[in-house]
Amino acid sequence: MNQFFHSVTLDKDKCMGCTNCIKRCPTEAIRVRGGKARIISERCIDCGECIRVCPHHAKKAKSDSLDMIQNFKYKIALPAPTLYGQFNNLDDIDIVLTGLKDIGFDEVFEVSRSAELVSEVTRKLMQEGKLEKPVISSACPAVVRLIRVRFPDLCSHVLQLNSPMETAARIAKREAMKKTGLPRSQIGAFFITPCPAKVTAIRMPISCKKSEVDGAIAISEIFAKLAAAMENLKTVEPLARSGIIGVGWASSGGESSALLNDKYLAADGIENVIRVLEELEDEKIRELNFIELNACSGGCVGGVLCVENAYVAKARLQRLRRYLPVSQNHIDGRIPGGMKWQKNLLFTPVLKLSDDMNEALRMMAEIDEICEELPGLDCGSCGAPTCRALAEDIVRGFAKKNQCIFIMRKEIKNVADALSSMGTFPLLSDEEEKKS
Amino acid sequence: MNNTLSFDYIVPGDDFTRAGEASSDVKHKLKQIGYDPDAIRRVAIAMYEGEINMVIHAGGGKAHVEISPEKIEMILADHGPGIRDIDLAMREGYSTAPDNVRALGFGAGMGMSNMKKCSDTMEIDTKVGKGTTLHMTVLAKKKQ
Numbered sequence A: 001m002n003q004f005f006h007s008v009t010l011d012k013d014k015c016m017g018c019t020n021c022i023k024r025c026p027t028e029a030i031r032v033r034g035g036k037a038r039i040i041s042e043r044c045i046d047c048g049e050c051i052r053v054c055p056h057h058a059k060k061a062k063s064d065s066l067d068m069i070q071n072f073k074y075k076i077a078l079p080a081p082t083l084y085g086q087f088n089n090l091d092d093i094d095i096v097l098t099g100l101k102d103i104g105f106d107e108v109f110e111v112s113r114s115a116e117l118v119s120e121v122t123r124k125l126m127q128e129g130k131l132e133k134p135v136i137s138s139a140c141p142a143v144v145r146l147i148r149v150r151f152p153d154l155c156s157h158v159l160q161l162n163s164p165m166e167t168a169a170r171i172a173k174r175e176a177m178k179k180t181g182l183p184r185s186q187i188g189a190f191f192i193t194p195c196p197a198k199v200t201a202i203r204m205p206i207s208c209k210k211s212e213v214d215g216a217i218a219i220s221e222i223f224a225k226l227a228a229a230m231e232n233l234k235t236v237e238p239l240a241r242s243g244i245i246g247v248g249w250a251s252s253g254g255e256s257s258a259l260l261n262d263k264y265l266a267a268d269g270i271e272n273v274i275r276v277l278e279e280l281e282d283e284k285i286r287e288l289n290f291i292e293l294n295a296c297s298g299g300c301v302g303g304v305l306c307v308e309n310a311y312v313a314k315a316r317l318q319r320l321r322r323y324l325p326v327s328q329n330h331i332d333g334r335i336p337g338g339m340k341w342q343k344n345l346l347f348t349p350v351l352k353l354s355d356d357m358n359e360a361l362r363m364m365a366e367i368d369e370i371c372e373e374l375p376g377l378d379c380g381s382c383g384a385p386t387c388r389a390l391a392e393d394i395v396r397g398f399a400k401k402n403q404c405i406f407i408m409r410k411e412i413k414n415v416a417d418a419l420s421s422m423g424t425f426p427l428l429s430d431e432e433e434k435k436s
Numbered sequence B: 001m002n003n004t005l006s007f008d009y010i011v012p013g014d015d016f017t018r019a020g021e022a023s024s025d026v027k028h029k030l031k032q033i034g035y036d037p038d039a040i041r042r043v044a045i046a047m048y049e050g051e052i053n054m055v056i057h058a059g060g061g062k063a064h065v066e067i068s069p070e071k072i073e074m075i076l077a078d079h080g081p082g083i084r085d086i087d088l089a090m091r092e093g094y095s096t097a098p099d100n101v102r103a104l105g106f107g108a109g110m111g112m113s114n115m116k117k118c119s120d121t122m123e124i125d126t127k128v129g130k131g132t133t134l135h136m137t138v139l140a141k142k143k144q
């Protein structure tokens, strides 16, 4: 039964059980058992944090290979704006877009184009006052998943508009059908992705029943081939049709500034994101209209499937944007129904101890008791991220107390004491021996 | 068996960076227990305001929290200066926070009235010069 698809997976052979990853996982989804890391599927939000920190490259992201596009007659590339920041000395986005056509795509539809539409619709909805404030961006799928498992009260604040990636696929396919006369089934749309969370968002979408995106190819996967193609282009086609607003989405703060509203906050990096969500939940953050949160530091330019340093990529994008118009994509009139979510964001309490509250209270009491016994060093040697997490695992029935090396040492000492004291009993005299 | 869990916290005085630790710990526990999100939110806000008040006015104090399937009780006790005029303190927008504290963005007067709004019952026992004890409950069922 595979209820959860995850892009982030573990290569058991490479894992050394070093426990580096368990501490950094924002949902405490990793345990080391039997010398190997294991991901607790229902908790993982595919943020890719563990890929970033694993010194042995044992954590990896499943994405699609370029060969996959051959399954379709007409192939559309959907490049994330982050892609443009990966190349040195680039002064024309058309070179990247033409390069994509050169490596096998029939058509290119920039995700930054649909980002401009999403920004426009968001502005509209906010003006109409129909959204619960502060509105939380839904662009980063890892953040949406984090809210879904940890912040029940904030679910209703999440902007229920499809991501630029999803919107791009819908528009691009519709245009391609008109242009080629091919049926939808023969047209493939492929996102060029900076992160594993987007791969998961395609395979297991939260916002709709089925994603229109047919595959996600990592930026790192096509980088070399694309860079080579870009160097040897004979002509450059004028394909780019987005502006500062759309391309800006690649870095943290870009989506917010596209709203032309100054009551916003933009936070990036998963730990900072959690801090902001906690404070939002407690209503310590007031008087804001919009909150943009990106799990990776720097925003999508910091995604683990990028090849370039996030800060360098950001600087390059800033330079590129200078030559662009503000925005080139607009909706005329009504908000297209296809841009809205088909499903509501439902809280999924994966961290809950039990469905029965009495039982949960009993378990909580037991956890506290066990915590008292544990050393509180959070050393990770037991394979759980903290002593409290081990106590939880014990109560849930997934671990034993003597997995804690301090408790084990105490147990060993007790046994050793018992053993050594055995030798110190006075010997029985011959008579006593006879009696017994 | 009477299924009630209780927790005690020390709220340190004059340390804004640590104010809120107790309420956020309680919040995490309630989530794990599977409490109603609305009740969790109200507890988190009421208790945080209480903690901040203790830090601003009373140099810290103690928090005692009891969680049962029916309700959450919070008792916040300090040995601070006490409240002279409770009615005034309850008024929205009222604050006696010193200027240096207000400059930090706290004590804007949300405190007491906000606590009252979030809790289902609230009792204040205060003696000038002796201290204040605040007793709040939040029912598991939504406030109608």
Ligand code: SF4
Residues within 6 Å of the ligand: A010, A014, A015, A016, A017, A018, A019, A020, A021, A022, A032, A036, A037, A053, A054, A055, A056, A057, A058, A059
């Ligand atoms: S960081 Fe995690 S996945 Fe990587 S080797 Fe260490 S335990 Fe294994």
Ligand code: SF4
Residues within 6 Å of the ligand: A008, A024, A025, A026, A027, A028, A029, A030, A039, A043, A044, A045, A046, A047, A048, A049, A050, A051
């Ligand atoms: S991808 Fe993120 S949530 Fe999933 S196991 Fe790795 S660190 Fe944890």
